[in-house]
Amino acid sequence: MTDLYEAGDINQSDGDELDEGVGEGNELTAADGGTPLAVLTYLAKSLSNDPEAVVIETEERRNGLRLSLHVAPDDMGRVIGRRGRTAQAIRTLVNVAGAKDGIQASVDIVDD
16 A cells, blocks of 8 residues: 655644544544654655655555655755765654554655
8 A cells, every 4th residue: 555645744733733634533543654654744844945845655564664755856965964864864763753653664765
């Protein structure tokens, strides 16, 4: 199952609740990507000069959730960072957020 989310699909107001989501009752569930998706969306939009170009694909796998991050070509360097340090930090934060939901989440940064 692969889902596609635009950058504007998730708006986080005060950090405790999600305004919009894809699950029942307008809440993101672990199967939808929940916390890892929200964390990745927030980080990618914050780092990007063109937040409207941020697109995240989710794919459920047997061992967890794979999130594929697409950003504008001009923002690729900002998201990856020097020697991949920013990308590694993003992957670590998303993985920890997934552990909170009891799922293993991984991030792929896709070069279009």
